Amino acid sequence: MANTASALHILVADESKANELLAQLEKGADFQELARKHSTCPSKRDGGSLGEFRKGDMVPAFDKVVFSGELLKPLGPVKTQFGYHLIKVLYRN
Numbered sequence: 001m002a003n004t005a006s007a008l009h010i011l012v013a014d015e016s017k018a019n020e021l022l023a024q025l026e027k028g029a030d031f032q033e034l035a036r037k038h039s040t041c042p043s044k045r046d047g048g049s050l051g052e053f054r055k056g057d058m059v060p061a062f063d064k065v066v067f068s069g070e071l072l073k074p075l076g077p078v079k080t081q082f083g084y085h086l087i088k089v090l091y092r093n
Contacts, residue, residue: 002092003055005066008048010034010086011041018077018084025032031088040083046089067092 008031012018021034025091031045039048055067057079066089069075077084 002067004052005055005092006052006090007040007050007066007091008032008035008088009043009050009062010039010048011083012038013083013086013087015077015079017063018086022074022076022086025086031074031086062087065089 010018010021010031012021017038021029021038024034025031032049033057035044035048035084038045041048043050055063058066059082061078061080062085065075065078065087069087071089071091074086074088076086078087
């Protein structure tokens with residue numbers, strides 16, 4: 001079972017914005033570019049990169065997607081207390 005992962009994410013306040021960005025990603029838009037432009041998380045400076053983190057480090061809804069979702073594919077929107085996330089899992093160990 002994977003214990004660490006690395007992911008990019010884009011955090012926005014509303015679901016309609018998240019869905020709009022997801023549609024752009026599915027048409028081939030660059031995840032990191034959209035993160036820099038639209039994300040409200042400080043990680044936007046790094047193109048949405050959260051670096052490597054351990055299972056349990058993130059809020060449960062986010063964690064669940066990161067540790068069970070498809071790799072290298074935009075996932076979401078995932079609702080947490082912070083807003084709506086689009087997530088791209090880079091790898092799991």
